[in-house]
Amino acid sequence: MKSVLVGSEGFEVVEIETPRPGPGEVLVRMLACGLCGTDVEKLEGRYRGSKPVIGHEAAGIVEAVGEGVAGLEQGELVVPHHHVNCGQCYYCLKDSPTMCPYYREYNFTPGGFSEYFIVPRWIVERGGIHKPPPGMSPIQACLTEPTACVIRAVKRITAKNPESYAVVGLGAVGLTFIQVLKWMGAKSIIGLDINPTRLAVAERYGAEALNSTEGDVVEVVKDLTDGRGVDVAVVAAGPPQALSTAIKLTRRGGQVLLFAVPPHGSTLPHDISDLLVREVSIISSNAATDQEMREALDLISRKIVDAEGMVTHRYRIDEFGEALKTFKKGAGIKIVITP
Ligand SMILES: [Zn+2]
Numbered sequence: 001m002k003s004v005l006v007g008s009e010g011f012e013v014v015e016i017e018t019p020r021p022g023p024g025e026v027l028v029r030m031l032a033c034g035l036c037g038t039d040v041e042k043l044e045g046r047y048r049g050s051k052p053v054i055g056h057e058a059a060g061i062v063e064a065v066g067e068g069v070a071g072l073e074q075g076e077l078v079v080p081h082h083h084v085n086c087g088q089c090y091y092c093l094k095d096s097p098t099m100c101p102y103y104r105e106y107n108f109t110p111g112g113f114s115e116y117f118i119v120p121r122w123i124v125e126r127g128g129i130h131k132p133p134p135g136m137s138p139i140q141a142c143l144t145e146p147t148a149c150v151i152r153a154v155k156r157i158t159a160k161n162p163e164s165y166a167v168v169g170l171g172a173v174g175l176t177f178i179q180v181l182k183w184m185g186a187k188s189i190i191g192l193d194i195n196p197t198r199l200a201v202a203e204r205y206g207a208e209a210l211n212s213t214e215g216d217v218v219e220v221v222k223d224l225t226d227g228r229g230v231d232v233a234v235v236a237a238g239p240p241q242a243l244s245t246a247i248k249l250t251r252r253g254g255q256v257l258l259f260a261v262p263p264h265g266s267t268l269p270h271d272i273s274d275l276l277v278r279e280v281s282i283i284s285s286n287a288a289t290d291q292e293m294r295e296a297l298d299l300i301s302r303k304i305v306d307a308e309g310m311v312t313h314r315y316r317i318d319e320f321g322e323a324l325k326t327f328k329k330g331a332g333i334k335i336v337i338t339p
């Protein structure tokens with residue numbers, strides 16, 4: 001089978017033997033797998049959060065199950081979650097499930113950008129293989145994991161009845177934030193990006209779109225919020241400058257939600273005293289649990305999150321290099337790899 005793996009210098013497309021599921025494991029035939037910013041960072045050696053396995057936003061059909069696996073039928077569409085927490089350790093019991101030491105221990109083998117991959121027993125046993133509602137396409141289904149991460153991030157906001165939001169960066173993640181926040185009743189969402197296509201889509205999803213290269217965005221956002229700034233600003237772009245912009249757009253006492261992964265080693269390019277003087281809090285959110293995976297499937301199946309509308313590019317496994325080029329150019333919105 002064909003598989004895209006992390007090589008010594010970037011990626012490599014290899015031909016390897018199709019794995020067989022051991023006891024408790026499940027073999028999935030991949031139908032769609034989203035390309036995520038963390039995949040690109042792993043390929044460039046800039047991401048240190050987990051092991052260098054790429055391809056985690058996967059959907060596919062059950063090809064074979066190992067001994068002892070119940071409740072999964074060969075041929076059914078599934079969305080396996082690549083990380084599952086233990087539910088019993090200190091972190092899990094203190095409501096930090098994605099910080100569980102077991103959470104990042106397990107992943108797909110050899111990864112989601114493969115014609116077939118194994119879901120390990122740890123994940124299968126803990127209910128990490130999800131079944132989409134009838135009628136969902138693999139393309140829709142592969143957006144479950146990123147949508148789940150957005151849902152969990154929104155839950156982590158503690159500001160009281162926020163009315164105004166800014167979303168800095170309008171890739172698939174930023175656009176998903178807009179749709180989820182809108183659905184939750186946000187009165188005003190301002191989306192910032194430099195890409196006109198993304199800005200147009202943000203507008204279609206109900207946001208006020210601002211081109212961040214035109215004029216003083218901080219002033220514009222203040223004008224749009226009675227001179228205050230937004231209650232909550234979401235950082236949905238990796239460069240540290242996006243975090244600094246988000247802080248500037250936030251009102252006194254407001255919250256900044258750090259979601260996109262900054263490159264390893266980046267520091268905050270902002271006067272830290274400003275955070276204290278204006279009492280701006282930074283909340284980070286990293287990954288999601290299976291509860292949010294289920295909620296994401298629900299939002300996608302009800303078209304509250306327009307999964308298919310955000311997928312602008314599809315590439316086959318052996319076109320992975322092209323996919324990467326498109327990603328780095330910042331063209332389009334969501335890129336999906338298919339077999
Ligand atoms: Zn992702």
Ligand SMILES: [Zn+2]
Nearest residue numbers: 086089092100
């Ligand atoms: Zn745990």
